[in-house]
Amino acid sequence: MNKLNFSFVYKKFKKRLQETYGKEIALLIWKKADAKLKNFSAEYKNIGSDEKIMILPLAAIYLSMKEENLENPLELLNQYGKETGERFSKLIRKITSFPGLPEFLWKNMSTLMRKTSSPKKGYQRKIISETKELGAVDILVCPLHEIAKKLGIPEITSVVCLIDKGQMTGFKYIEYTRTKALGDGDNFCDYRLRYDKKKLQ
Numbered sequence: 001m002n003k004l005n006f007s008f009v010y011k012k013f014k015k016r017l018q019e020t021y022g023k024e025i026a027l028l029i030w031k032k033a034d035a036k037l038k039n040f041s042a043e044y045k046n047i048g049s050d051e052k053i054m055i056l057p058l059a060a061i062y063l064s065m066k067e068e069n070l071e072n073p074l075e076l077l078n079q080y081g082k083e084t085g086e087r088f089s090k091l092i093r094k095i096t097s098f099p100g101l102p103e104f105l106w107k108n109m110s111t112l113m114r115k116t117s118s119p120k121k122g123y124q125r126k127i128i129s130e131t132k133e134l135g136a137v138d139i140l141v142c143p144l145h146e147i148a149k150k151l152g153i154p155e156i157t158s159v160v161c162l163i164d165k166g167q168m169t170g171f172k173y174i175e176y177t178r179t180k181a182l183g184d185g186d187n188f189c190d191y192r193l194r195y196d197k198k199k200l201q
Helices: 013-021 023-043 049-054 056-067 073-095 101-107 109-116 143-150 154-170
Strands: 124-130 134-141 174-177 189-195
Touching: 013 023, 013 073, 023 056, 049 056, 049 143, 056 073, 056 154, 073 154, 101 109, 101 174, 109 124, 109 134, 109 189, 134 143, 143 154
Parallel strands: none
Antiparallel strands: 124 134, 134 189, 174 189
């Protein structure tokens, strides 16, 4: 049983491989990546759930593509990351369109911001603002980026950043901006969230 077929983040990448390289190469990569993912899962069983979901499958796919000397594997994965972020954004937009939910999320913004960037999860952060107008946090150390570095492929964090940047735009009434990312080589990620009822999408 191929574990990648059950990854809600990366399972659609198999089709992209087939479209780009043909069915035979795609199946070979998918098989190799599954073996790598199983090894990673055993070796890094004590890491956080975010790293297991977002980084380990990605690392397995990327390394398998590199082994086959495929041209620009990171470029293809980054493109997929951007499209996946847009897809998740649409889903989040539908969910947060329920009456009262955007207001509830913003009311609890500080708690959610602190929970999702908790040092208990491996993050190092600097809280910039927790006002009614602005929620802002700088991520100085990201556990997803750290595990990617440990695997020797820090460049794959850019894929996760593209997914995150895309999906974060989906929250109704919440304006999201981010100009820096560890995955892009910056020293920190700057998350800025503003409540704006003029933002209809």
